[in-house]
Amino acid sequence: MKNRQSSGLGRRSVLAAGLAAGGGLGLPLFFPGLAEAASYPPLGNFPAGVAGDSAFIGITPPLTGAYSADGKDHALGYQLAIAQINAGGAIPAAWGLKGKGVLGKTLRYKIADSELKPNVAVQAQTQFIEQDHAIMITGCVSSATAIALEELAQRMKVLNMVGCSGSNDTTSKDCQRYGFRSQPSAHMAATALGPVVAKALGSNRKVAYLVPDYTYGFSVFDSFSNATKKYGWTTTSKQVVPVGAADYSSALINIANSGADIFCNIAFGNDAVASCKQADQFGVLKKMKLVVPNISAFQAQELGAKIMSGVYGTFDFWWTLEDRYPLAKTFVETFDAANKYRPSWGAHIAYMQTYVWAVAVERAGTFYPVEVIKTLEASKADPFDSTLGKVWYRAEDHQMVRPVPVVQGKMPADMKTKDDYFNILEMVPGEQVINPLTDLMGCKLGTYT
Amino acid sequence: MPGLPLLLAQAFNGLALGSLLALSASGLTITLGTLGVLNFAHGALFMLGAYAVFVVLGHTDSLLLAVVLGGGFMILVGLVFERVVIRLYYDRPAEDQILVTFGLGILIVEGVRFIFGGLSQRVPLPSWGQGIVSLGFMIYPKYRLEVIGIVAIALFALYVVLYRTRIGLVVRAGIEDTMMVNMLGINVRRTFMLVFAMGVLAAGFAGMVYAPLVSVDPDMGGPFLAESFVVVVIGGLGSFPGAVAGGLIAGEIISLTSAFNPDYSYVMLYAVMALLLVVQPRGLFGPEGRA
Numbered sequence: 001m002k003n004r005q006s007s008g009l010g011r012r013s014v015l016a017a018g019l020a021a022g023g024g025l026g027l028p029l030f031f032p033g034l035a036e037a038a039s040y041p042p043l044g045n046f047p048a049g050v051a052g053d054s055a056f057i058g059i060t061p062p063l064t065g066a067y068s069a070d071g072k073d074h075a076l077g078y079q080l081a082i083a084q085i086n087a088g089g090a091i092p093a094a095w096g097l098k099g100k101g102v103l104g105k106t107l108r109y110k111i112a113d114s115e116l117k118p119n120v121a122v123q124a125q126t127q128f129i130e131q132d133h134a135i136m137i138t139g140c141v142s143s144a145t146a147i148a149l150e151e152l153a154q155r156m157k158v159l160n161m162v163g164c165s166g167s168n169d170t171t172s173k174d175c176q177r178y179g180f181r182s183q184p185s186a187h188m189a190a191t192a193l194g195p196v197v198a199k200a201l202g203s204n205r206k207v208a209y210l211v212p213d214y215t216y217g218f219s220v221f222d223s224f225s226n227a228t229k230k231y232g233w234t235t236t237s238k239q240v241v242p243v244g245a246a247d248y249s250s251a252l253i254n255i256a257n258s259g260a261d262i263f264c265n266i267a268f269g270n271d272a273v274a275s276c277k278q279a280d281q282f283g284v285l286k287k288m289k290l291v292v293p294n295i296s297a298f299q300a301q302e303l304g305a306k307i308m309s310g311v312y313g314t315f316d317f318w319w320t321l322e323d324r325y326p327l328a329k330t331f332v333e334t335f336d337a338a339n340k341y342r343p344s345w346g347a348h349i350a351y352m353q354t355y356v357w358a359v360a361v362e363r364a365g366t367f368y369p370v371e372v373i374k375t376l377e378a379s380k381a382d383p384f385d386s387t388l389g390k391v392w393y394r395a396e397d398h399q400m401v402r403p404v405p406v407v408q409g410k411m412p413a414d415m416k417t418k419d420d421y422f423n424i425l426e427m428v429p430g431e432q433v434i435n436p437l438t439d440l441m442g443c444k445l446g447t448y449t
Numbered sequence: 450m451p452g453l454p455l456l457l458a459q460a461f462n463g464l465a466l467g468s469l470l471a472l473s474a475s476g477l478t479i480t481l482g483t484l485g486v487l488n489f490a491h492g493a494l495f496m497l498g499a500y501a502v503f504v505v506l507g508h509t510d511s512l513l514l515a516v517v518l519g520g521g522f523m524i525l526v527g528l529v530f531e532r533v534v535i536r537l538y539y540d541r542p543a544e545d546q547i548l549v550t551f552g553l554g555i556l557i558v559e560g561v562r563f564i565f566g567g568l569s570q571r572v573p574l575p576s577w578g579q580g581i582v583s584l585g586f587m588i589y590p591k592y593r594l595e596v597i598g599i600v601a602i603a604l605f606a607l608y609v610v611l612y613r614t615r616i617g618l619v620v621r622a623g624i625e626d627t628m629m630v631n632m633l634g635i636n637v638r639r640t641f642m643l644v645f646a647m648g649v650l651a652a653g654f655a656g657m658v659y660a661p662l663v664s665v666d667p668d669m670g671g672p673f674l675a676e677s678f679v680v681v682v683i684g685g686l687g688s689f690p691g692a693v694a695g696g697l698i699a700g701e702i703i704s705l706t707s708a709f710n711p712d713y714s715y716v717m718l719y720a721v722m723a724l725l726l727v728v729q730p731r732g733l734f735g736p737e738g739r740a
Contacts (some may be wrong), residue, residue: 033547063567064558064559064562064567064667064668065668066666066668068562068567068666068667068668069566069567069568069569069666071567072567161674162470174725213712239707239711240711240712241711242715244668244672245672246659246663246664246669246672246673247466247469247662247663248465249465250459250462250463250466250704250707250708250711250714251461251707251711253455253458253459253462253587253707254455254459254707254708254711257454257455257458257564257587269567270664270666270668270669271664273569273664274569274663274664277662277663277664278662278663281574281590281591281592281593281662282580282588282590283581283588283590284580298568301568302568302569302570302571302664303571304571354711368455
């Protein structure tokens with residue numbers, strides 16, 4: 001167990017002077033933090049980034065572009081967690097944090113709009129790392145951005161608590177030692193959803209897919225088609241469409257003519273809304289059952305309960321989980337009080353990742369990234385209390401092992417409140433659905449230093 | 450290889466898709482062809498039209514009324530933009546025009562995002578546009594069929610005003626020699642203002658008609674700006690008939706390619722544009738000297 005890190009260069013200087021005056025005998029015994037700080041070599045922004053009384057977090061959600069609503073929600077999740085951690089008190093204590101801030105340091109942050117572009121996110125985070133000495137970077141609503149930031153984190157040796165990212169690649173072929181992802185991978189979501197939809201909709205079904213043209217879309221398609229293969233589900237149509245497309249009529253005509261029984265819509269954000277709306281107008285939703293492997297945060301609100309009722313899918317988090325987990329209840333209540341709406345899963349990922357990182361730093365007793373990474377990697381033995389119960393990161397690929405909520409859209413008449421869109425059918429344990437260690441899908445974590 | 454029924458269905462959908470692209474591109478080509486202004490705020494104005502309909506529909510169930518009131522709003526926006534900003538840029542290089550209209554576009558998009566947020570808004574189909582129609586070889590959403598007719602009427606009206614009335618004549622003469630037209634006692638500036646407002650109205654009207662079909666969000670204009678430019682380039686810079694032909698061609702390219710592989714539909718659109726620029730640099734109907 002490491003001791004707490006020294007809290008400031010100024011104080012260290014004073015102590016060093018005292019040490020010289022005192023003959024250098026016995027001081028580390030009384031000031032263990034000093035010895036601890038000295039025991040780690042500089043790495044990334046350590047120790048410069050935490051030399052003062054604060055630590056900086058760089059956050060890059062997309063505040064413009066097709067996922068801007070999710071990005072704003074994501075940003076609010078970070079802001080809430082950071083405010084709570086800095087204020088200290090019962091809520092951070094319930095997560096396992098001590099006092100105010102993290103290791104006594106106030107968290108500072110800046111938010112930059114990634115515009116949903118990986119290069120813009122990398123540019124902004126590079127600036128945060130170089131100019132603001134960020135000790136942790138986070139925030140994204142796209143796997144393409146998530147992967148780009150993971151590469152940056154690995155190169156700069158600054159920890160990246162990945163934001164919203166569903167692609168398998170994030171914790172498989174593009175995994176990095178410095179990246180940790182809490183959202184279920186596409187594989188986990190599909191493996192959780194597969195048996196539920198097969199039971200509800202039957203075996204030997206024909207499926208037409210609408211697939212956004214990037215890593216997330218391909219990953220979800222591969223995972224869901226594989227997960228349902230054993231139930232006799234076959235692909236009759238795979239329509240790949242660009243992100244941000246407004247008109248899906250051509251793809252929907254192909255789908256309508258595909259002879260499929262199931263319409264599996266993988267489009268995300270506003271694209272999911274537009275494509276579902278048009279599928280309804282083309283009569284596709286009358287002919288086929290709609291399945292959405294990863295339901296976008298605001299999809300039900302934007303489309304309305306009429307279209308979403310009966311739809312099967314998965315989430316990272318849904319606000320009614322407040323009935324199951326005490327920390328989820330605190331999260332939903334405090335978020336609602338601050339922002340006047342119940343949080344979506346974008347906010348949840350931000351909130352949870354910030355807390356888990358903070359707890360890991362305090363457990364490590366230092367911001368030194370290698371120790372924090374090793375603490376996160378060792379969390380199977382000592383899981384984190386969270387908004388989803390006990391969760392931990394797998395050391396081999398840095399994927400969080402956590403339950404996956406499988407949901408179904410409620411009929412409008414069954415909704416108790418205006419945002420009560422989904423029934424949680426199952427909370428599938430992460431251990432049941434994560435890819436086995438024998439198949440890490442190409443993950444080779446980089447070096448620690 | 451897709452079967453004949455699917456190809457027919459995609460060809461028909463290409464017509465519907467193309468008519469919307471033609472309407473969207475017509476607004477762009479009006480300001481370019483008559484005023485010589487390249488309006489990069491076109492996509493944002495398209496989006497503003499959709500939001501205008503959304504706001505009015507919050508108070509009435511009539512899409513028709515929403516389009517009329519929204520149309521009035523778009524004309525007002527066009528008049529103000531022309532009077533306050535665009536007028537200062539008629540005699541400046543194209544780069545300046547691009548930059549200022551691009552900036553205006555960003556202001557509009559972020560202004561809408563500030564007021565309404567980033568969530569997409571629901572614009573319901575009008576009661577007269579709900580349902581599906583069987584065409585024999587395919588079923589097709591009724592509203593999309595009606596849109597073809599609405600767009601055709603709108604395009605015809607625009608054409609008549611711009612090319613068969615005195616206004617269009619004055620504008621074209623004013624571009625050639627403003628001083629001479631002024632000396633003839635005609636207020637060219639006022640006519641320019643009116644024509645710019647018509648271009649804005651065309652963009653906004655396309656957004657209004659399209660709103661019940663797509664996701665109405667602050668960024669919805671982006672793809673339309675890009676596609677409208679492709680249509681204008683294919684049809685010929687500043688050519689109104691070119692915008693119509695270019696729109697229909699673009700719609701067919703996107704739709705028919707989708708029948709084989711939707712992944713390549715937009716690649717094919719840009720490939721055709723590039724090929725056309727090599728073979729016929731001024732586009733299909735572009736005026737001589739504008740290449």
